[in-house]
Amino acid sequence: MADLVIIGGGPAGMSAAIAAYKKGVRDILILERDGALGGILQQCIHNGFGLHKFGQELTGPEYALQYENQIKELGIRYKLNTMVLSITKDKVITATNGEDGIFKLRPKAIILAMGCRERSKGALNIGGTRPAGIYSAGTAQKLVNMEGYMPGKEVVILGSGDIGLIMARRMTLEGAKVKAVCELMPYSGGLARNIEQCLCDFDIPLKLSHTVVEIHGKERVSGVTIAKVDENKKPIIGTEEYIACDTLLLSVGLIPENELSIGASVSIDKITGGAAVDQDRQTDCAGIFACGNVLHVHDLVDFVSDEAEIAGQSAADYISGIKEENIHINVETDGKIRYTVPQKITKKKDVTVYFRVADVYRNVKICVYDGDTLLLAKKKVKVAPGEMESIKLSEDMLANCRKLQFKLEEVNA
Amino acid sequence: MKRELTCIVCPIGCSLVAEIEDGKVVSVSGNTCPRGKAYAETECVAPKRTVTTTVRCIGGRILPVKTDRTIPKEKVFDAMKIINNLHPVLPISAGDIIMKDVFGSNIVAVKNMF
Ligand SMILES: Cc1cc2nc3c(=O)[nH]c(=O)nc-3n(C[C@H](O)[C@H](O)[C@H](O)COP(=O)(O)OP(=O)(O)OC[C@H]3O[C@@H](n4cnc5c(N)ncnc54)[C@H](O)[C@@H]3O)c2cc1C
Ligand code: SF4
Numbered sequence: 160m161a162d163l164v165i166i167g168g169g170p171a172g173m174s175a176a177i178a179a180y181k182k183g184v185r186d187i188l189i190l191e192r193d194g195a196l197g198g199i200l201q202q203c204i205h206n207g208f209g210l211h212k213f214g215q216e217l218t219g220p221e222y223a224l225q226y227e228n229q230i231k232e233l234g235i236r237y238k239l240n241t242m243v244l245s246i247t248k249d250k251v252i253t254a255t256n257g258e259d260g261i262f263k264l265r266p267k268a269i270i271l272a273m274g275c276r277e278r279s280k281g282a283l284n285i286g287g288t289r290p291a292g293i294y295s296a297g298t299a300q301k302l303v304n305m306e307g308y309m310p311g312k313e314v315v316i317l318g319s320g321d322i323g324l325i326m327a328r329r330m331t332l333e334g335a336k337v338k339a340v341c342e343l344m345p346y347s348g349g350l351a352r353n354i355e356q357c358l359c360d361f362d363i364p365l366k367l368s369h370t371v372v373e374i375h376g377k378e379r380v381s382g383v384t385i386a387k388v389d390e391n392k393k394p395i396i397g398t399e400e401y402i403a404c405d406t407l408l409l410s411v412g413l414i415p416e417n418e419l420s421i422g423a424s425v426s427i428d429k430i431t432g433g434a435a436v437d438q439d440r441q442t443d444c445a446g447i448f449a450c451g452n453v454l455h456v457h458d459l460v461d462f463v464s465d466e467a468e469i470a471g472q473s474a475a476d477y478i479s480g481i482k483e484e485n486i487h488i489n490v491e492t493d494g495k496i497r498y499t500v501p502q503k504i505t506k507k508k509d510v511t512v513y514f515r516v517a518d519v520y521r522n523v524k525i526c527v528y529d530g531d532t533l534l535l536a537k538k539k540v541k542v543a544p545g546e547m548e549s550i551k552l553s554e555d556m557l558a559n560c561r562k563l564q565f566k567l568e569e570v571n572a
Numbered sequence: 573m574k575r576e577l578t579c580i581v582c583p584i585g586c587s588l589v590a591e592i593e594d595g596k597v598v599s600v601s602g603n604t605c606p607r608g609k610a611y612a613e614t615e616c617v618a619p620k621r622t623v624t625t626t627v628r629c630i631g632g633r634i635l636p637v638k639t640d641r642t643i644p645k646e647k648v649f650d651a652m653k654i655i656n657n658l659h660p661v662l663p664i665s666a667g668d669i670i671m672k673d674v675f676g677s678n679i680v681a682v683k684n685m686f
Contacts, residue, residue, distance in 0.1 A: 204625070205624045210582050220666070221682045306634060307626060307634040332652050350585055352578060352579070360621070360645070
């Protein structure tokens with residue numbers, strides 16, 4: 160048996176386990192379906208991780224190793240090659256592995272840390288054929304970085320999120336020719352530094368407001384037709400351009416992996432695709448917590464670790480029966496701010512609220528209201544959907560608050 | 573001469589403007605921290621990059637490696653050629669040097685592999 164079971168042994172799961180251990184929980188078990196701890200970081204061999212958390216630039220495997228070493232030092236138990244099949248509302252976990260067969264666990268608390276998966280190409284309606292040579296960027300990353308297999312020689316990438324940008328550089332270094340990165344939106348969803356060091360360094364063109372309208376080739380991709388799109392993201396007739404290539408990488412976004420959460424009847428936020436949680440990262444099923452990419456997609460693993468620490472500490476409090484004064488504040492947004500995590504606040508304490516905006520906005524202020532009263536305003540020269548923002552609310556501000564509203568307002572010059 | 577650049581030192585990615593005179597950076601603006609200034613100064617004169625890649629070990633397993641410091645940007649592809657010819661023998665621990673002095677940097681493993 161275990162007091163606390165954590166599903167997923169990526170950075171979120173490991174960091175939550177360590178935080179719970181430090182708060183006194185000893186009987187912890189991590190269940191990981193892969194053959195190693197580390198999650199997606201194992202295939203992210205590029206550097207750029209850990210600047211916030213460790214003050215140095217680490218590669219993905221190095222960042223994961225810092226946590227794996229701690230897990231081993233503390234003697235926290237984990238089972239690899241173990242797939243969780245279901246969770247129920249009353250916290251019964253069914254899992255399976257080669258050694259134990261199918262088994263059930265009923266811990267006092269559960270932390271969901273299953274990460275996210277890539278949107279599949281099925282979700283995209285591109286015309287033309289479906290030959291071999293179409294990969295999601297994450298799959299290509301796994302092939303190149305973990306299996307040493309190059310998926311192709313001449314590449315077009317659809318989507319300019321960080322994974323697509325990182326793969327543009329990776330495949331170029333290994334000798335491929337990346338002919339273009341097409342982005343449907345008028346701006347890139349990736350970090351500015353990745354555009355600079357992954358595209359500009361290698362003169363790879365970034366075609367904003369462009370999409371792939373047709374895939375060509377019988378057995379193998381032989382080329383794609385791209386076109387410019389209008390404000391409504393519809394291809395503009397007459398702007399088509401043919402690019403010969405043998406590979407198309409799709410980097411069109413990530414979605415939290417929440418089949419298990421839904422099975423446990425945890426309420427899901429339609430916008431984040433993850434559970435709706437309070438400041439403790441507790442879902443509406445008591446004793447079930449969530450953190451990391453399963454809760455909302457993060458671009459920086461450092462923030463994943465921070466969030467997972469909150470979940471781990473809160474799960475420890477839950478297990479030891481610590482109760483605090485309850486309040487109930489819903490956090491609402493105005494649409495320009497797409498979502499917040501947490502979505503509600505149930506305890507009087509300092510709370511950092513994370514959020515993303517819907518579009519690129521310049522010279523704005525982020526305003527937090529309680530009814531008509533402005534509690535806080537934070538000026539920003541530029542905000543973009545690709546970058547997660549945060550704002551810290553103090554216990555005092557929340558003292559008499561009933562409903563929090565997050566709004567994005569223009570700053571008058 | 574003015575040159576606009578994006579700082580790549582951290583995820584914030586500040587937009588920098590460097591003022592260059594006689595091949596030297598005389599002033600930098602737009603940086604939020606001193607690392608941005610240092611970046612602009614080298615980037616405009618002698619750009620440098622860290623290389624992260626993999627090597628195929630004897631036995632076929634794929635080991636991620638990196639240069640433990642930055643190397644001149646124009647040497648990145650030469651470094652890749654050298655690194656792709658390395659086939660180390662396992663076991664290897666994270667931090668082990670696979671090859672010394674590749675354009676002034678060591679090639680080190682970033683993962684334990686047994
Ligand atoms: C391709 C890519 C590139 C990235 N690049 C950067 C970067 O440059 N810098 C940066 O800071 N961040 C980067 N990130 C973000 C960062 O890596 C992620 O935010 C972080 O890994 C998320 O951690 P996680 O633990 O939530 O999820 P994951 O790392 O995905 O871990 C989830 C774990 O849960 C396991 N799991 C899932 N379902 C089950 C189940 N049913 N049973 C058992 N186990 C299960 C999975 O096997 C996996 O190991 C990148 C992310 C991706 C996807
Ligand atoms: S100037 Fe400093 S804060 Fe700005 S991107 Fe560079 S390192 Fe980061």
